[in-house]
Amino acid sequence: MTVLALNGIGHAYLGRSVLDDVDLRVAPGEIVALVGPSGCGKSTLVHIAAGLIEPRAGRIERDYLRHAMIFQDPCLMPWATAAGNIEYVLKLARVPRRQRTRRISEVAAQVALDGQDLAKYPVELSGGMKQRVAIARSLAVRPDFIYFDEPFTALDVALRRRMQDLVISTCVCGRLSGLFITHDLHEAARIAHRIAVLDTRGHGILGERRLTDEPQSRDDAAVFRWVQSALADDPLFRHIHDVDERQVA
Numbered sequence: 001m002t003v004l005a006l007n008g009i010g011h012a013y014l015g016r017s018v019l020d021d022v023d024l025r026v027a028p029g030e031i032v033a034l035v036g037p038s039g040c041g042k043s044t045l046v047h048i049a050a051g052l053i054e055p056r057a058g059r060i061e062r063d064y065l066r067h068a069m070i071f072q073d074p075c076l077m078p079w080a081t082a083a084g085n086i087e088y089v090l091k092l093a094r095v096p097r098r099q100r101t102r103r104i105s106e107v108a109a110q111v112a113l114d115g116q117d118l119a120k121y122p123v124e125l126s127g128g129m130k131q132r133v134a135i136a137r138s139l140a141v142r143p144d145f146i147y148f149d150e151p152f153t154a155l156d157v158a159l160r161r162r163m164q165d166l167v168i169s170t171c172v173c174g175r176l177s178g179l180f181i182t183h184d185l186h187e188a189a190r191i192a193h194r195i196a197v198l199d200t201r202g203h204g205i206l207g208e209r210r211l212t213d214e215p216q217s218r219d220d221a222a223v224f225r226w227v228q229s230a231l232a233d234d235p236l237f238r239h240i241h242d243v244d245e246r247q248v249a
């Protein structure tokens, strides 16, 4: 069973190929992390999967009801309060006013935003609070699939961790499915059921590894051990490591 199937996806920008023959599947209730070095086409693939870009080749099968997207930039409307930003998507979904108020409170509680936070404008919110509003906004319409495009890259380590916990508590425990783009193997190993590696030049999925236990049951030591062993012993991830080091050098 799949809720998302990408079959033979290919794409090019200005005649330059960035993706070729990419196949990827997500099962119900599964979070798949897609990793790969910068510029290999991860964002392009997730935009294609979400229907924001029409691919040059391939077929996409979506078997979910409603998706949401969370980007690195929270993309909040600066002229609306946090509550106003969340309410906007509920208005678009034609949710009646009384239900909107209740739904805003529910999702705000899920991401630990209080009434005072909800009354603030984006300029008055910290980076982490803005990202929490963005997550609350995406949860407000009750998606059953979420696309994450490196959502926590700009956050500091502690905040990033809290946001990852939030993904685990809302998505994994809520049985939502998702595709999570990241170049951070630790992040992937914390939150995903399965990790797929995109080829350096976007020429297909190089391989994938399933993590045996559920994300909510992994402690820091288990994640650390998994990543160390993947980088040291697994040729699939050594490849990523080498490429990153080459780019830094």
Ligand SMILES: Nc1ncnc2c1ncn2[C@@H]1O[C@H](COP(=O)(O)OP(=O)(O)OP(=O)(O)O)[C@@H](O)[C@H]1O
Residues within 6 Å of the ligand: 013, 014, 018, 036, 037, 038, 039, 040, 041, 042, 043, 044, 045, 183
């Ligand atoms: N709109 C665009 N027009 C032209 N080229 C683009 C466009 N968007 C992306 N590219 C190019 O396509 C390639 C893949 O970009 P993409 O953003 O999908 O990679 P990525 O793996 O998500 O990178 P990163 O991890 O750095 O965000 C890159 O070489 C990028 O420069």
